[in-house]
Amino acid sequence: MVDRQLAGRGITDERVLAAMRRVPREHFISRRQHGRAYDDGPLPIGCGQTISQPYIVALMLQHLCLTPASRLLEIGTGSGYAAAVAAEIVAEVFTIERHGQLAAQSRERLAQAGYGNLHVRHGNGYRGWPESAPFEAILVSAGSLEVPAELVDQLAPGGRLVIPVGTARYDQRLLRISKSADGEVHTESLDYVAFVPLVDARAVGPSPD
Numbered sequence: 001m002v003d004r005q006l007a008g009r010g011i012t013d014e015r016v017l018a019a020m021r022r023v024p025r026e027h028f029i030s031r032r033q034h035g036r037a038y039d040d041g042p043l044p045i046g047c048g049q050t051i052s053q054p055y056i057v058a059l060m061l062q063h064l065c066l067t068p069a070s071r072l073l074e075i076g077t078g079s080g081y082a083a084a085v086a087a088e089i090v091a092e093v094f095t096i097e098r099h100g101q102l103a104a105q106s107r108e109r110l111a112q113a114g115y116g117n118l119h120v121r122h123g124n125g126y127r128g129w130p131e132s133a134p135f136e137a138i139l140v141s142a143g144s145l146e147v148p149a150e151l152v153d154q155l156a157p158g159g160r161l162v163i164p165v166g167t168a169r170y171d172q173r174l175l176r177i178s179k180s181a182d183g184e185v186h187t188e189s190l191d192y193v194a195f196v197p198l199v200d201a202r203a204v205g206p207s208p209d
């Protein structure tokens with residue numbers, strides 16, 4: 001998977017490649033899906049959600065330019081896979097999932113895997129995790145209609161936010177928002193992607209279950 005799907009397609013960040021070699025993707029999917037664990041695509045994880053394609057996880061993490069000193073916030077824990085890969089690289093990971101069932105399941109899996117530097121919260125992450133801000137890296141693992149202002153506020157000076165933005169499931173652009181040391185914000189448009197929707201904090205309550 002790492003040689004063909006990641007390095008073979010231009011992922012060059014050694015930290016990301018090494019982390020993805022270490023994390024067993026089958027640990028984050030149901031037994032029924034084990035035969036497809038290293039397939040080159042997303043897989044269903046229940047609650048109408050998916051574990052992201054390995055290449056997309058690698059691409060997003062590469063765009064965040066992570067270091068061992070970074071503290072990372074993820075919105076959309078899902079299976080917990082991307083959070084586990086990030087936890088292999090950075091100092092601390094904070095991840096939020098709005099489906100109670102997925103949050104509980106990934107919390108258990110991540111604890112089983114022994115990650116002591118990872119915090120899973122059940123709730124709506126649209127407005128971030130202000131008590132633990134600022135973060136050097138923010139990863140939004142679901143497609144949003146816009147860039148939530150609260151997430152930009154919670155970015156540390158010198159930090160980066162990577163988020164898929166677009167109006168349709170198959171018409172999203174991966175954006176990278178960087179904050180300079182003096183707090184200036186710069187947006188770059190990167191690749192085309194397809195993510196399940198990020199649920200707006202205003203439209204729906206904190207969590208469906």
Ligand code: SAH
Pocket residue numbers: 049050051052075076077078079080081082083096097098099102123124125126141142196197198199200201
């Ligand atoms: N990173 C995940 C991908 C999960 S898919 C993985 O590696 O498996 C995106 C997840 O975002 C879904 O589980 C969905 O329930 C969650 N989500 C969508 N909107 C959310 C919100 N506003 N707050 C928290 N989680 C959200």
